[in-house]
Amino acid sequence: MNIDDVAIPTDMDGFEEFLQNIKILCGVDLQSKREITLQRLSAFAKNKRIKTFKEIASMVRYNSITRQDILNLITVNETYFYRELPQLKDVIGHAGNLSEVRILCAPCSSGDEVYSLAMLAYEVGIDPRYMSIVGIDINSEAIVQANSGIYNERSLHRLSSYQKERFFTKIDDKYEIKRRMLCRCDFKVLNVFDDALFSLGKFDIILSRNMMIYFDDNFRLKCVERLHKILHEYGRLYAGHADLVPHTDIYAKQFSGGVTFYEKA
Ligand SMILES: C[S@@+](CC[C@H](N)C(=O)[O-])C[C@H]1O[C@@H](n2cnc3c(N)ncnc32)[C@H](O)[C@@H]1O
Secondary structure (H helix, E strand, O other), X not given: OOHHHOOOOOOOOOHHHHHHHXXXXXXXXXXXXXXXXXXXXXXXXHHOOOOOHHHHHHHHHHOHHHHHXXXXXXXXXXXXXXXXXXXXXXXXXXXXXXXXXXXXXXOOOOOHHHHHHHHHHHHOXXXXXXXXXXXXXXXXXXHHHHHHOEEEHHHHOOOOHHHHHHHXXXXXXXXXXXXXXXXXXXXXXXXXXXXXXXXXXXXXXXXXXXXXXXXXXXXXXXXXXXXXXXXXXXXXXXEOOOOOOOOOOOEEEXXXXXXXXXXXX
């Protein structure tokens, strides 16, 4: 049968269940993006010859390969080097005061944030042997890119020519990060709501930027509570400017030169 002969699902039955299953799985609330999700999911169903949304809703729960394909489809991976730079500089300023430092970027998308921190640490002379960064993201394609360390011009638009030359090798129209001069950077496909999070060990600093904007209040709270469990005492959580961190007594909100962070209380 030709793919053009496969009908897209027209019956909305199962679509609400799909949205609900995604939310339970990873916190992402797709209600405000119903139209675009519907379009993407219809194209996906046609491509995979799946006839109903009900089937997809069930596959999200029980079929790990389809689940990953769908998570790759619905997550927004927008990121770039030196995004919200004053905050990254504050993180590195604090890291420089610690004798040894472990940092987590949850989420890291394609790794731009992780390498930005490693580059800033290099620039201020932090010994790479005493610093390591872990990046996690639910989108497996983003993690493949993070591991490859290869970026296009657009991802580097905030960097000067000097920084590009110092930290990247140009290959045709792409830029490959010079990993060897930086501290250890590891990447993993991981959902912050999966208990595998607790096997990562403890961190001195966690950045969780531009992910909670896709969650509702309930999941935001769950998220910061889970991150709290893997922070060392007095460890810091940095959220993105647009992320609304719900009030909770487990953190003390702190300000450092125009930058806000949440200290483990
Ligand atoms: C807009 S990017 C932010 C990347 C980077 N922190 C930044 O600020 O540039 C949001 C990322 O959150 C990831 N994400 C969404 N829900 C997640 C979850 N439950 N666990 C881990 N990552 C998640 C998405 O895959 C996406 O790559």
